């Protein structure tokens with residue numbers, strides 16, 4: 001069992017309050033971490049670790065748990081740079097823009113899709129992200145949704161079936177027929193590859209009754225629920241996610257007081273993806289301050305996708321959440337690590353307590369505050385090797 005001691009850590013973010021200063025981040029100064037066999041086995045003072053096969057001195061830098069990006073769409077063909085430019089020239093975003101990518105994804109080979117997704121995963125990992133959720137949702141037919149999930153399952157264990165991204169172009173005049181496909185033949189083909197099922201609840205996508213049918217069918221196949229909710233305007237998505245016990249309601253840009261109360265009371269994380277609000281030039285950002293003050297669990301994710309949030313950078317998302325969503329720098333770091341783990345219902349990632357997966361990210365700075373304080377600066381990199389998917393199906 002090979003062991004490595006990461007020593008000389010100026011500031012260690014454990015996300016375990018009792019391992020550090022009692023705050024949610026569990027901050028510990030002048031620390032060391034011992035990892036063996038892919039797990040954290042000891043956390044303590046600098047220079048105090050038991051003997052290890054290898055010792056790495058991080059020379060006073062900050063170390064934190066690898067980021068947990070709980071919302072991404074990395075399997076797609078084509079590019080929407082021209083649409084982005086048009087939007088920045090004044091055109092509004094509507095949910096239907098997804099169909100542009102659907103055409104390109106259906107035309108792409110599995111090898112092309114895998115090559116692209118693999119490059120994006122590597123891009124995330126280089127920036128310190130250790131756990132990545134990947135959705136389908138640009139196929140919208142049985143063969144392409146299945147192919148998308150086969151690609152995703154080669155890259156992560158957190159695979160989400162999103163046949164209900166928008167109604168497929170062939171079904172624009174028969175949306176209920178499409179829901180039948182998504183909950184029938186397509187689900188049967190996709191469920192064995194996925195852990196989660198997701199639905200975009202929005203005008204132009206799916207309404208509450210359709211979403212309830214889709215998530216219910218997924219549950220019958222053992223898939224946990226996630227919801228794209230309240231992105232473009234207030235709607236039923238958040239309440240439905242809380243009612244059905246979804247792991248996460250994502251976006252949460254337009255919330256009523258009742259939505260905030262529901263999230264505070266439920267075991268459903270509010271996942272904010274301010275990169276999407278940035279890239280669509282949304283006049284409104286999600287009010288993370290209001291959610292945290294109400295007692296909701298807030299996560300931050302990239303929503304990396306070619307149409308509305310083509311960033312893979314959680315440090316950028318952290319900076320946005322601080323500037324635009326009212327989070328403190330410490331809350332934003334927690335939300336991008338422990339919050340993401342909560343949104344995926346994972347106990348082995350998002351913290352550095354004993355037994356956690358050995359996923360350590362180093363910040364080329366003395367403190368986690370620098371992530372928001374120095375936006376756009378590439379400060380983070382992985383200290384440990386990124387995990388490979390355990391469950392090849």
Ligand SMILES: [Zn+2]
Pocket residue numbers: 071073228303305
């Ligand atoms: Zn999304």
